[in-house]
Amino acid sequence: METSISNKDKKTFVRWFLKRFDLKRRECVWILNYIIGDDDLLNHVHFVEDAHYCPRAIVISTTESNGIPFRFYKGNIMTADAEKSFHDLRMNNEEAMYIQLNFPKQPPTEQYLAVLEENPFMPSYMQISSEDKQVAQKMLSKSVYEFQHSKLLQQIDAALDNGDKEQFFELTAALQQLEAELAQS
Template identity: 25%
Template structure:
């Protein structure tokens, strides 16, 4: 998604999540409660579905997830200490951070999917990939159309032969010859 996500939308989702899911890490609940109660910090949180190569990312999982209960990535450093995150929230509330939440059905949960903000680079890569798919599909469709037109013309030529219609046979044969030459 490339839309702006309001702090109230983020807070409403986190409240729903805390109400409906048990977390693997009790301390992770403290982090989410902190975010819900400190909207100035939540304002700088970006929900993500992929782990960015750089930046600060908090990963929290519910009991139904196979992922670890809590992990914090700060650039290349990995930590499983939630108190470090709370300390950073208090010391640097305006730092941009990513939040990834794992729970059963997250990939189809519309409220969560609307919060996820896809980086522009990933959107551009998707655009390029789908443009390539479009070109391949277009060339396949053109080939199928040419093959269908040729098969129809051959059927018409056979019919002209069966009817012993020499004029129609010559006309269709010329069309077939032109079609074959244009496809080379």
């Protein structure tokens, strides 16, 4: 799998991550530091979600997350032994390695989004199609419009009740702008 994410961006992210979060297992700090210290290995590292679907993966969790502390997956083997994963990293640095980091991501940080890749091994039934994304976006836009429209109507009614002409004109202009934006989309 080719990636357009530079090693510099990956290193920046991992350093930011290690400064910001405490990990459930201290061996994970060693593993991440080892990875960013080896550019050949780092070329083959991909940060993804749901790494357990990947043929070779590591899952690392921070103390602030509910995730498992550590898991290493290779083929049909799964282990919580960090030494085995470290040995595998040293011996097979030409193989793709997928890393899932469990940490608070709400809202997602730009550092994380800069290195996050789509998981190529995600089962198709779990992937969101572009059509589904468009439908969801339309539903969200409609919901936001309806909320804003309703709120403006309430505020216009309140301005009329209070006899506030200036507020009334400002709100009706805002309502017209909102309706014009809807017509353009």
